[in-house]
Amino acid sequence: MISSCSSDGDVPMTPNPEPESPTPSPDSQPEPEPEESIIEVNAIPSSPQRLGDATVGYEYLISGEYMSSGVPYEAYIAANGEDDRNLLNRSGDNAKIIYDYTVATASNGVRVVSPNCMSCHAGFLNDELIVGLGNHSGDFTVNRANNIQVVSSAISAIYGQNSDEWEAYDQFRKGITAIGPKTITETRGSNPADKITQVLVSHRDKNTLEWSDEPFVELDNEVIPTDVPAWWLLKKKNAMFYHGLGRKDFCKSFIGSSLLTLTEIEKAEEVDEKMPDLLAYIYNLEAPSYPYAIDADLAAEGKPIFEENCVKCHGSYSEDESYPNLMVSLNTIGTDAELSKRYTSPSELNTYFMDWFNNGWFGTYSVPLEFLAEDGYIAPPLDGVWATAPYFHNGSVPNIAEVLNSEDRSTYWSRNYDSSDYDDVNLGWNYTVETSKRDKNTYDTTIKGYSNSGHTFGDILTDTERLALLEYLKTL
16 A cells, blocks of 8 residues: 655654643644645565576676577578677677677577567667666667568568478567557657567466467557666666566566567576576666766755755665665656556456466466556666656656756657767757657657656756756766
8 A cells, every 4th residue: 555654754753742732623623734745655675586697697688598589590691781890799690680689599499580688778878888778769669560571471482481490480470460560659769668568468378378379368559658767776676667566576577578489488487597697687787977077066065955855765875875665656756647557447458467477477486576556656766867868757858957847848859869969967868849749759748658747846946956956966
């Protein structure tokens, strides 16, 4: 349940005795506490995690075979050519393909190419690839199944549909065909991760993970977007996602990416054994340091402003570091409610979704994962917050200055997706104010799930206080 606490976060203490007050008349009523002094929160409990070898985990992340179906390697190279940048310094076949794809061996021995975790969990900043930074430029505005028929025809023509190559490709084809039309976002940079997961689990048995061409539950085409949180924050968090669903065993949640290409449950069990190493690597990640000049005196002025206004939910840093792991109610935070409501509103889909994770293989095999839905969003840690634009759980605000001043937020805005086009004054992306939605690069806050409302706590600050607070946030 969501409880209430005072805005200063203190535990109520027994008051000192005071003189008795006159007995109030029957008609008198106590003055209501100001609404802004009530912060409805729920502290998310911690859970033990399986941790392995961080070095082994990194190698598994960039080159491991957690995907088990894909385009045959020779066909991929013939169509795309070799990528000689090798941004991850990989070896062998992986040195020849783009960083967010990996070469793996299918169960029948065919070498295949599939997307890997970096598709969502690596991004460019100032032209540098940062593993663990959410991909803020991914383009999910198109139906990724549009070209699958062309790819399928080519593979069929080259190898034949009775070939080992077709068998190794077929599950990838089925997965892309299923998610393509149902995971289209309105804006580039917005991520449909929640909907991708829903589509994939709608086609898989919860216990055997076996794929069904016909879904077990019908899904609509509505996509509520999310921003991808930075991986380096996870070590502090007791739930993985903004809406708080992923709890208990984090390692199980990582296996979700394998659902696109999984062909047998034995592969899921194999991947599960590797995930503690991956989690150890993620827990070792540190936020990137702010690369521009910092006014130390101004930052020092901003620290007490942060402590007075932000610590309650986002935690403290430096020598007295702590993080409260608070789920903040929708009533308190006021940001777009649709992502949270997607899981708390009664529906056949929600019943299926929660049962699938909590009572099937993911919730019972080895150490269980738990999906628990509450009305609200997690107030995230702010380590490296300067690097994680755009902001809010749906990426609706381009910079921190506007997070702190709701009156400055634009209804329509667009950016050029150049990773070096950073605004070091307002801490976020440079952008252009639009008068309407022009194309896929325009963020339209009037669309369901894309609102930039809420989190108005900074509105009470003066412009001078906001400048000092921004300077302090550069140091986190």
